[in-house]
Amino acid sequence: TEKKQEPKKQRENSLRKGESKRDILEESLGSVMEGIREENGAGERKNCEVRQGKAKEGSSSTRERADEKEKQKKGRGEKRKKVKMEGEEKEGRKKLKKEKKVEEKQKLVRLGEELEVGDGAKEDEGGKGVKEEEMDEQGEDKACGQIQSMETEEKEVGKGDVLGKKQKTKEKKIKRRAKRKRPQRKPRKENPRMMERRITIRRWEEEKTNDGVKWKQLEHKGPYFVPLYEPLPDDVQFYYDGKPLKLSLATEEIATFYAKMLDHEYTTKEIFQNNFFNDWRKEMTPQEQEIIKQLDKCDFREIHKYFVDKNEARKALSKEEKQKLKEEADKIQEEYGYCILDGHREKIGNFKIEPPGLFRGRGNHPKMGMLKRRIMPEDVIINCSKDSKIPEPPVGHKWKEVRFDNTVTWLASWTENIQNTLKYIMLNPSSKLKGEKDWQKFEVARRLKDVVHKIRAQYQADWKSKEMKVRQRAVALYFIDKLALRAGNEKEEGETADTVGCCSLRVEHIKLHPELDGQEYVVEFDFLGKDSIRYYNKVSVEKPVFKNLQHFMKNKDPGDDLFDHLSTTALNKHLQKLMDGLTAKVFRTYNASITLQEQLKALTNPDDSVAGKLLSYNRANRAVAILCNHQRSTPKTFEKSMQNLQTKIDAKKEQLEKAQQELEEAEDEFKDKKNAKAEWRDMCPGFEQLAKLSVQATDKEENKQIALGTSKLNYLDPRISIAWCKKFGVPIEKIFNKTQREKFAWAIDMTDEDFEF
């Protein structure tokens, strides 16, 4: 528990740390960035140039940052309110819906067996292709027209902006309605159920096609439930107002959740305390409610100590006992951790039901401290195949439902009570199912490579469109492409931490500088993105983008949406027209992978040692992580371990020097000095070791606040790395650890050294 305390500050840090992080980053990455910049100079992407700028600028002060945040809060206020349905009502609706869905599915199955449907489906398919083409053309024509008329329309757009302010929602509605009238395509949007049906039928005809169906056979044991609460021993007491108070079992359990976190910074936060106390009181008996009225009169310290001690005791266990514990865990893993999917035994990702506890949101989460209740079998929906051995619920219990839905990949699900959303039990990334999906993802990104030039040309043209909507879309897309921003779905206010992505950027998140440090048209971004990680960047943009942004921001409050005529749905709809399967997030994947490939090309020196090559690889990887803003808090032990490494290096150096001296002395006795020295150098392993160490040190320093894992795992086409390994004779194990190799088995299987993303 002692150790656990430390992390408490980290989140807070990472919000503020941005600036210093950047500074350091820039410094250490200078060389890498330099390279990137050159690379990109010729091409369309100038990310890295941008990054450089950012690096130099680096820092608004921490104070500035805090002020900003304050402002944000004020600016937003009551705007953007959204009414949430009350829980019960919601529940009811959900249930109804589910019933309907099941019904529908059953109907589908029946329908699917009739050939008639198949014929219809085929026709559909043919028609679809044609329509798509037509649409593409249409889109292009439109764009052309817009370019021509753009200059004259400039003013009007400005006006629209003024309007946009408070009634923007209204305006939005109206505009959309107007837009809809235009002779757009007929809603080719077919019912996805129909699609599924069609596909099912096609499967009979041609062995393998795209799916709605994810499996034919699925058998598993159901999720593993963590043990029930064990009451505290009698000598461990809770005190209220200084006096010991015996709590009811349920109340005590929740008290232990809080007690365990006592030395975590969370528990000092007001929101956390309030949320916890609120939820706790709800679970108390009337008598307890009568007594326990103030959290600050509650004394959990004895309970806390109990758990600290317990933890210590566990650590101090003998080898045999630890071994035994491990074996038990393995047994559970063995029993619950696997399923059978289409005849193959596959590892499950998360087979354990999440234990109850206090919700720990990230960043400034309004729900932190709320009680995450215990999930019982009665809450869990099981999904498996009809003819499989249906999992047994724990004795005395039953499942909420057992369904046989082979159009989804999850094995079990339940609704979590904090945000009222679904949680799933799914397969491990090493599974065939996930692997294929992963592969598919990168194939989509590779297809983007072929059309990205066209798309870029198009959005650049669209910056001058007469339509506000189109302009905003074009600017947003530019950001997504150039800066690898996330799409930025809308979020319910008050339900989650206040974070944004591209489409949900607000006026307060950017600053415009017509000129800054010798660069023109600089946009300064400062916002909290996913997981409340700060994105801070200064980017020099093209003039039209800058002008557009000025327009978008005109007469708006800081808390207003920057792109008030744009939603992720609209953006993605547009992208879908440009390329099949294209969505905003594909740009992140594409740009990440292509950057890795380019960087590897630029940085790898075939004559380097393996260690040197690995450094290059890590640098390329790092460039991507920076692009995607994948940060981590500096490891707790960073300074120390850095020092250790330095000591080692120094020691090695000294040792070598000494050896050298000795050699020289000895040499005096020989004539052929030169030769001997060179030989000695070649033979002495010390030099190589020293080189290796210093490479290690560099790498470590550069990596201080950058997380490489996320991009490696999610954004970089593994085939690029594998091809690189093969080409330069680097063992794959140096790049991918065991888990990663399992996850990327599909790629390891199929890739040779010529692979090009």
Add this chain to the structure above:
DNA sequence: CAATGTACTTAGGACTAGTATG
């Protein structure tokens, strides 16, 4: 069309096991 719901990917930090080190 907005609000709601579902399924799946992406994310950082906590935790742990196992190795290196003293």
Add this chain to the structure above:
DNA sequence: CATACTAGTCCTAAGTACATTG
């Protein structure tokens, strides 16, 4: 052999995307 230190694993929150509903 105990301890220190990572690298790897686990955990689950927080996104994206798209379907459904009213």
